[in-house]
Amino acid sequence: MLRIPTTPWAHLPFDVLAWAGGAALGYGLYRWRLRAATERLARTTNGGYFVALILGAAPGAWLAGSLNSLREQAPALSHSVAGALVGAIVGVEIYKALRGLKVSTGGVFVGSFSFGVVIGRLGCFFSGLADDTYGSPTRLPWAVDLGDRVGRHPVQLYESLAMAGFLAIYLVGLQRRQAWALERGFYAMCVWYGTQRFVWEFLKPYPSLIGPFNLFHILCAGLVIYGCLYWRADLARRHAQERALPVPRPDHQPV
Numbered sequence: 674m675l676r677i678p679t680t681p682w683a684h685l686p687f688d689v690l691a692w693a694g695g696a697a698l699g700y701g702l703y704r705w706r707l708r709a710a711t712e713r714l715a716r717t718t719n720g721g722y723f724v725a726l727i728l729g730a731a732p733g734a735w736l737a738g739s740l741n742s743l744r745e746q747a748p749a750l751s752h753s754v755a756g757a758l759v760g761a762i763v764g765v766e767i768y769k770a771l772r773g774l775k776v777s778t779g780g781v782f783v784g785s786f787s788f789g790v791v792i793g794r795l796g797c798f799f800s801g802l803a804d805d806t807y808g809s810p811t812r813l814p815w816a817v818d819l820g821d822r823v824g825r826h827p828v829q830l831y832e833s834l835a836m837a838g839f840l841a842i843y844l845v846g847l848q849r850r851q852a853w854a855l856e857r858g859f860y861a862m863c864v865w866y867g868t869q870r871f872v873w874e875f876l877k878p879y880p881s882l883i884g885p886f887n888l889f890h891i892l893c894a895g896l897v898i899y900g901c902l903y904w905r906a907d908l909a910r911r912h913a914q915e916r917a918l919p920v921p922r923p924d925h926q927p928v
Contacts (some may be wrong), residue, residue, distance in 0.1 A: 687807050806828070
């Protein structure tokens, strides 16, 4: 069992690093590969897009986090990055439906969000038990003691490493100009984030909501379904556009 030094204020420096690093990475990706996607976002949306995003993300974060933590033995208000992501998607998709937009607009946020989770979960880890994101007890060799002398799954590190792996694959996809990364990167991120976190939720002592599943299982399943459905819809739309392209023909055919 590994004993980890923790302190409740550890979250702050990691949050600052996550926000700053995410913004820097987002700008770098814009200059490198995502200029066209960013310009498309600016061309097809207006300020209402970001209002919808914030109005979805902020209540989504606090509603999801609090609905879970208020059911624990020591009820308290809290927030959740998964809830923020789900809320942002709901807000933006409502905005897009009202404006008749069918293209993906989330690609410019993939790198920033993924990097934010990688760094932010380190803050959760070093904040220890006070952060309420710790794992269930385990006897595995890499179990961690966060201050209560109980060996636990380092679920925060599991998630951080999982998202770091996705970020690396995503950057390779951008470097190779692969369509999935350039055009459907946001949907891929939703599928991967939802899948990996769905697994880690079984290793947390959160109260169950339906059978063995807690609230975040439900949210993450929703993210996976959303990503898969919109990925398929985007592919179908692009194939239809390709079939509709006119084929040039010569003005005169030889007789």
